[in-house]
Amino acid sequence: MLSFFANPIRFQSLAKWLVPIFGITAFGLIVSAWILGLFVVPIDYQQGETFRIIYVHVPAVTVASLAYAFLASASFVSFVWRHSLADSAAKAAAPIGAALTFLGLATGALWGKPMWGAYWVWDARLTSTLVMFFLFVGYMAIRGAIRDETTRARIAAITAMIGALNLPIIKFSVDWWSSLHQPASLLRAGGPGIDSSMLYPVLMAIVGYGCLFGWLVLLKMLTELDQRRSLTLMRRAAGRIGSSASVQTTEDPNA
Amino acid sequence: MLDLFDFGKNTVFILSCYGLSAGVILALIVVTLHARKLTKQQLAEIIANTE
Amino acid sequence: MIGDFTDILCRDLLAARRSGGHWAHGAVFFVMFIMLVAFALGPQQSDRALIASALVWLAACLASQLSLAHLFAPDLRDGTLDCWVSDGRSVVSFVLGKCTAHWILVFIPILLLAPFGALMLGAPIADLLALVLSLVIGGPALILLGGLASALCANLRGGGMLIVLISGPLLAPPLIFGVGAAEAGLEAMALLKILGAISLAAAVFGSFISALALKTHLE
Amino acid sequence: MHPLPICAIRCQNVGLSRGSTSVFMGVNFELHPANILIIQGENGSGKTSLLRVIGGFSQSFSGMIQHCFDTKNWINGSPTGNIGWLGHANAIKDELTVFENLKFWLPKAVPKEKIDLVMEKVQIKTLRHQRSYSLSAGERRRLALARLLLGRHPLWILDEPSANLDIEGRKLIEQLLAEHTARRGSAIIASHDRLRPDAPTSYIKLHTGHRA
Numbered sequence: 001m002l003s004f005f006a007n008p009i010r011f012q013s014l015a016k017w018l019v020p021i022f023g024i025t026a027f028g029l030i031v032s033a034w035i036l037g038l039f040v041v042p043i044d045y046q047q048g049e050t051f052r053i054i055y056v057h058v059p060a061v062t063v064a065s066l067a068y069a070f071l072a073s074a075s076f077v078s079f080v081w082r083h084s085l086a087d088s089a090a091k092a093a094a095p096i097g098a099a100l101t102f103l104g105l106a107t108g109a110l111w112g113k114p115m116w117g118a119y120w121v122w123d124a125r126l127t128s129t130l131v132m133f134f135l136f137v138g139y140m141a142i143r144g145a146i147r148d149e150t151t152r153a154r155i156a157a158i159t160a161m162i163g164a165l166n167l168p169i170i171k172f173s174v175d176w177w178s179s180l181h182q183p184a185s186l187l188r189a190g191g192p193g194i195d196s197s198m199l200y201p202v203l204m205a206i207v208g209y210g211c212l213f214g215w216l217v218l219l220k221m222l223t224e225l226d227q228r229r230s231l232t233l234m235r236r237a238a239g240r241i242g243s244s245a246s247v248q249t250t251e252d253p254n255a
Numbered sequence: 256m257l258d259l260f261d262f263g264k265n266t267v268f269i270l271s272c273y274g275l276s277a278g279v280i281l282a283l284i285v286v287t288l289h290a291r292k293l294t295k296q297q298l299a300e301i302i303a304n305t306e
Numbered sequence: 307m308i309g310d311f312t313d314i315l316c317r318d319l320l321a322a323r324r325s326g327g328h329w330a331h332g333a334v335f336f337v338m339f340i341m342l343v344a345f346a347l348g349p350q351q352s353d354r355a356l357i358a359s360a361l362v363w364l365a366a367c368l369a370s371q372l373s374l375a376h377l378f379a380p381d382l383r384d385g386t387l388d389c390w391v392s393d394g395r396s397v398v399s400f401v402l403g404k405c406t407a408h409w410i411l412v413f414i415p416i417l418l419l420a421p422f423g424a425l426m427l428g429a430p431i432a433d434l435l436a437l438v439l440s441l442v443i444g445g446p447a448l449i450l451l452g453g454l455a456s457a458l459c460a461n462l463r464g465g466g467m468l469i470v471l472i473s474g475p476l477l478a479p480p481l482i483f484g485v486g487a488a489e490a491g492l493e494a495m496a497l498l499k500i501l502g503a504i505s506l507a508a509a510v511f512g513s514f515i516s517a518l519a520l521k522t523h524l525e
Numbered sequence: 526m527h528p529l530p531i532c533a534i535r536c537q538n539v540g541l542s543r544g545s546t547s548v549f550m551g552v553n554f555e556l557h558p559a560n561i562l563i564i565q566g567e568n569g570s571g572k573t574s575l576l577r578v579i580g581g582f583s584q585s586f587s588g589m590i591q592h593c594f595d596t597k598n599w600i601n602g603s604p605t606g607n608i609g610w611l612g613h614a615n616a617i618k619d620e621l622t623v624f625e626n627l628k629f630w631l632p633k634a635v636p637k638e639k640i641d642l643v644m645e646k647v648q649i650k651t652l653r654h655q656r657s658y659s660l661s662a663g664e665r666r667r668l669a670l671a672r673l674l675l676g677r678h679p680l681w682i683l684d685e686p687s688a689n690l691d692i693e694g695r696k697l698i699e700q701l702l703a704e705h706t707a708r709r710g711s712a713i714i715a716s717h718d719r720l721r722p723d724a725p726t727s728y729i730k731l732h733t734g735h736r737a
Contacts, residue, residue: 030280034273049262052269056276082585084544096283103279107272114265131475138471145462149544150585154522155458158515159472162454165511166475169504173479177486212280219287226294228545233301235546309633317629321620324656385614389630392580393676394606525583 022215029208036201053111059209061104067097072164075157087153092220098136124174135163314403329411336369340423351428358429359488378460397517437488444484450508451476457516532679539588559706564715566731572715609678615669619658643674662689681712
């Protein structure tokens with residue numbers, strides 16, 4: 001299946017179908033989840049009104065992690081099969097993932113202040129999310145530093161895969177580290193017994209954010225394909241089609 | 256209208272969370288669509304010129 | 307394999323001996339860091355003693371990363387790696403040899419200075435052995451993981467900044483367990499074992515991935 | 526001098542693209558032992574890239590490159606280990622002396638006396654104990670040639686070997702090539718200069734592509 005859609009033309013025709021579906025689903029789900037979350041869902045008796053932040057925080061963090069998984073898998077495909085579509089998928093995913101991670105961190109901090117009295121604690125989950133943000137940024141920075149397209153794809157793919165190896169190790173070490181340094185964990189996810197009327201909008205928002213991610217990635221990939229096509233056409237119009245070799249001769253052609 | 260957006264003492268935090276999310280997501284969408292539009296135009300121009 | 311390793315190690319040590327003391331950069335940074343930290347924290351000995359191990363570890367971690375931007379880039383630029391690869395010699399040995407030379411030149415001076423640094427920050431003498439032991443076991447991980455970032459960014463624009471950005475997340479686990487082991491003392495063998503495992507994994511995977519990255523830069 | 530192991534090479538329709546840009550395409554040749562191939566072309570026509578592809582540094586080319594070592598079977602894959610590589614860069618460490626630089630590249634199986642021999646051959650024996658940073662550009666090139674002579678590589682790949690060399694130096698290269706082919710070695714050379722090696726020589730010219 002992978003190789004079937006690895007063809008840019010086939011990918012383009014598939015993407016033309018998927019783009020509107022993802023776009024509309026994302027818009028519908030996110031808007032309705034937010035309206036439900038802001039105005040309809042009854043308040044949580046423990047956390048009060050701040051609970052409403054869950055509808056922007058949880059989907060951002062969840063989809064950001066999925067975005068990193070996507071980035072790493074696309075990088076793996078790009079590295080092993082040297083396929084340029086996988087590379088452009090990874091390239092498209094990085095800035096969106098970084099933005100979602102940033103949203104997750106920022107809304108988490110804004111949630112933390114009224115809930116636990118601090119914008120930031122060096123909790124395992126926060127710390128590894130912060131590291132993931134740096135992984136996204138590092139990935140984009142290393143792409144920006146390499147001019148040659150082949151080298152860029154390969155070095156960037158290695159970087160993304162190292163990050164994927166490193167993330168669980170960091171999670172483990174930070175877990176151990178905070179259990180040593182913090183007396184009792186301040187953060188407790190959710191609280192006891194989430195009512196299903198609170199849960200559904202969260203799921204809607206997660207799916208919505210996921211569709212938003214897919215929509216943006218596809219749009220960016222289509223944009224890059226078009227850019228490449230314009231470049232090729234321009235070069236062909238200018239007459240430069242790369243160098244070609246003449247047949248082997250035994251005479252010195254300059255003599 | 257103001258009543259609708261009143262969530263007690265934490266209104267500021269909640270609204271800034273939603274505002275920030277909406278802002279960043281909109282910015283992402285605008286940037287992506289803008290780039291898409293530009294390249295489509297460019298490609299159309301080049302195709303028109305070369306034929 | 308082993309011959310390739312010793313060749314590159316001896317060459318780097320010889321070149322460093324003639325480089326006008328360039329290798330002492332890390333040790334000088336280490337000493338200055340300790341001194342400036344003491345100034346920043348103020349003269350109360352008791353405050354500093356609590357965090358002495360952590361500070362020494364941090365100083366060692368940063369000092370060992372200083373000259374990493376020049377670990378692989380010169381050999382890539384002057385064609386040494388081209389000839390090395392086309393001669394069919396092992397790039398993994400090349401990476402391990404370079405990192406070992408870096409460890410000898412940069413990290414051993416830091417190891418020798420570390421107990422004095424810790425004492426100056428007010429650490430009790432009883433804690434010194436655990437600190438030095440954790441540095442001995444964790445040091446290779448610092449160098450090899452920094453070397454991995456350096457191999458990825460060799461030959462790139464803005465290499466120094468990129469190396470910090472890439473190596474930062476990689477260095478978090480050895481730093482966490484290194485400081486943990488140094489603070490927990492000699493009873494906490496489990497931590498030293500984890501630290502050793504990190505160093506070992508860095509030697510195996512780090513050198514392999516570094517070699518992959520270097521070969522990619524040759525394409 | 527002992528004869529070298531055999532290395533022949535065959536390229537079929539070899540091309541290289543960097544992203545959407547084609548660097549070169551349609552390279553066909555067959556190179557036999559004791560023969561020389563000279564690659565010509567303007568600046569930027571992809572000579573160095575072609576050499577790197579043939580040398581086995583790049584895996585992302587199109588077409589087919591086959592090698593034939595001691596046996597008569599053509600195999601695909603990298604000729605690594607059988608190539609004497611002389612690129613633009615000379616692979617010299619400034620801090621080491623001329624002798625130490627050569628000693629670093631000396632293969633395990635070759636005795637140390639060979640170092641003095643090759644230094645004499647390229648006329649840098651008087652510089653034996655000089656630090657390499659004090660060498661002139663031409664002397665550095667001669668040192669790189671000495672390194673090439675240390676290995677017993679059946680195939681030489683030379684990128685502008687005569688760069689920075691005077692007329693005498695160019696004659697030296699022609700002489701080295703003659704000796705190399707006499708031992709059934711082969712060579713692929715990218716060069717602007719009119720090298721006239723005394724061996725069967727074929728030519729390839731890379732054109733910077735323009736639509737006719």
